[in-house]
Each structure stands twice: as structure tokens, then as C-alpha cells.
Amino acid sequence: MEAAINTIVGQFKEFAGKDGSSSTLSKDEFHKLVTSQLPNFVKNAKDPGAIDQLMSSLDENNDGELTFSEFWQLIGKLACKQGGFCQ
Known part of the structure; x- marks a missing residue:
């Protein structure tokens, strides 16, 4: 599990460091991360509109960027679905 974490x-750090703040994901960084790293886990990963909606649902403070804590919600949801622990 340590290796996975x-x-x-x-x-997260690699994609967050591409533009702007190295501690948050911009919309473009998030889109690139999802399409390259989670294409089989995120529905419609290639649809920019779907990715924008997903990001908005995770962006708790509505600042247009995702902190690691906000991003971690997505990882938790995907792991829950993958493990069959939630719908």
C-alpha cells in the first residue's frame, strides 16, 4: 500500500507542477491527469465537459483548482467502486 500511496x-505532484501552483491541479492539469492516468476508471475521460463536471463536483471551495485533499475524494470513490464497496 505504501507504494500505491x-x-x-x-x-499528483507531477501534474500539479505543470502550470501555476505546484500544490493544486488546474482544470487543464486535472484533465491531463485523468485522461492519461485514469482512462478506464473515469467515465467519459476523453470528454472535456464530463471532466469539467467531475472537477466541479470535487472542488469544495469553488476556486477552480483541486488541492490534494479535494483530489483524494476522487481516488476514494474510484477505489470504493473498484472494490465493490459502493455503487
């Missing part, structure tokens, strides 16, 4: 944190 390190991978998730590393991927």
Missing part, C-alpha cells in the same frame, strides 16, 4: 502522491 507514493505513486498517487507522485502523480
Whole structure:
């Protein structure tokens, strides 16, 4: 599990550092992360509108960027679905 956590944190940092703040994901960074790293887990990963909606649902403070805590919600939801623990 430690390797999995390190991978998730590393991927977040890699994509967050591409433009603007290195501690948050912009809309463009989030789109690139989802399409390249989660194409089989996120429905309509190639649809920019769907990704925008997903990001909006995760962006708790509505600042147009995702902190790691906000992003982590997505990881939790995907893991829950993948494991058959939720619908």
C-alpha cells in the first residue's frame, strides 16, 4: 500500500507542477491527469465537459483548482467502486 500511496502522491505532484501552483491541479492539469492516468476508471475521460463536471463536483471551495485533499475524494470513490464497496 505504501507504494500505491507514493505513486498517487507522485502523480499528483507531477501534474500539479505543470502550470501555476505546484500544490493544486488546474482544470487543464486535472484533465491531463485523468485522461492519461485514469482512462478506464473515469467515465467519459476523453470528454472535456464530463471532466469539467467531475472537477466541479470535487472542488469544495469553488476556486477552480483541486488541492490534494479535494483530489483524494476522487481516488476514494474510484477505489470504493473498484472494490465493490459502493455503487
